[in-house]
Each structure stands twice: as structure tokens, then as C-alpha cells.
Amino acid sequence: MEELENSPSSSIDSSSHPPISSSSSSSYNTRRALSTDLQLGLSLSTSSFQANSPTERTESLFVKVYMEGIPIGRKLNLLTQDGYQSLIRTLQQMFRTTIVYPDVCQNPSTTANVLTYEDKEGDWMMVGDVPWELFLTTVKKLKITKADKC
Known part of the structure; x- marks a missing residue:
């Protein structure tokens, strides 16, 4: 009976090795998290692929459209507009303000505003200075400013 109590395998198993359950559970959790991440990534790319299909x-x-004095900007889809007149009409309704065309800027009133835009080079220009199609290819941001500053 004494031989069983002094066996080297019983002392090695209990003291020198960490419990198997803790190491296997951490690797299981890592695999599970990785699997979840992969599933989320696949579902996102699948839905974005379907949204970009030619039929849909x-x-x-x-x-982004900003108005001087208002800290929060708004987003506007320019492709829903027919041209400059439609754009200005939409922005007047959106911001509840008067926006004048650049040629009217000769006699600025205190309540009138003008529409400017930032192009891809970072320059600020008056809206209406270039043809609509060229404007659509260069515009980055719109800003409504006071007419007396033009």
C-alpha cells in the first residue's frame, strides 16, 4: 500500500501543472470571441454587398451644410437638387432664413445670407460661380454666411 502513496505520478499531477479547465476555458473564450467577430464581419460585408447591387x-x-452662428451642421444630398435655385430654396426652408444670389450681394441687408462652398482644394467660393455639374464634382462643404461679409 505504501507504494501507491509514494508514487511520483500523483505528486506531479497535483502540484506542478495548472488545472486543465482554466487554460481550456480561456482558449475557448478566445476562439468564441474570434468566431463572433468573424460572423459580424461577414454579415456586415454581406449586407453592404447587397446594398450596392445594381438593382438597389x-x-x-x-x-455638410453649416450656418454662421449655428454650431450644428446638417447633411444634404446634392443629387436630389435640380440646380442652384433648388439648392437655395431647400436651404432657405431647412434653416428658415433668406439666402440671396451672389449678384444681389451688391446691396446686402442685415438679414440676408449668401451661400458659399469649400472646394476640394480647401478654397471658399461663392455658390453659383461655376456650372452646376462642375460644382457637384468639387464641393466638399457648404456654409451660409451673412451677406454683408461678401
């Missing part, structure tokens, strides 16, 4: 494809050109 919607074109948009969203830009």
Missing part, C-alpha cells in the same frame, strides 16, 4: 443602388452626394 442609389446614388448620393451628401455634404
Whole structure:
């Protein structure tokens, strides 16, 4: 009977090795988290692929529109507009303000505003200075400013 109590295998098993359950549970959790991440990634790319299919494809050109004195900007899809007149009409309704065309800026009133835009080079220009199609390819951001500053 004494031989069983002094066996080297019983002392090695209990003292020198960490419990098997803790190491296997951490690797299981790592695999589970990785599997979850992969599943989420696959589902996201699948849905984005379906949204970009030719049958459901919607074109948009969203830009941020800011108004002087208002800290929060709004997004506007420029492709829903027919041209400058439609754009200015939409912004007048959105911001509940008067926006004048650049040629009217000769006699600025205290309540009138003008519409400017930032192009891809970072320059600020008056809206209406270039043809609509060229404007759509260069605009990055819109800003409504006081007419007396033009």
C-alpha cells in the first residue's frame, strides 16, 4: 500500500501543472470571441454587398451644410437638387432664413445670407460661380454666411 502513496505520478499531477479547465476555458473564450467577430464581419460585408447591387443602388452626394452662428451642421444630398435655385430654396426652408444670389450681394441687408462652398482644394467660393455639374464634382462643404461679409 505504501507504494501507491509514494508514487511520483500523483505528486506531479497535483502540484506542478495548472488545472486543465482554466487554460481550456480561456482558449475557448478566445476562439468564441474570434468566431463572433468573424460572423459580424461577414454579415456586415454581406449586407453592404447587397446594398450596392445594381438593382438597389442609389446614388448620393451628401455634404455638410453649416450656418454662421449655428454650431450644428446638417447633411444634404446634392443629387436630389435640380440646380442652384433648388439648392437655395431647400436651404432657405431647412434653416428658415433668406439666402440671396451672389449678384444681389451688391446691396446686402442685415438679414440676408449668401451661400458659399469649400472646394476640394480647401478654397471658399461663392455658390453659383461655376456650372452646376462642375460644382457637384468639387464641393466638399457648404456654409451660409451673412451677406454683408461678401
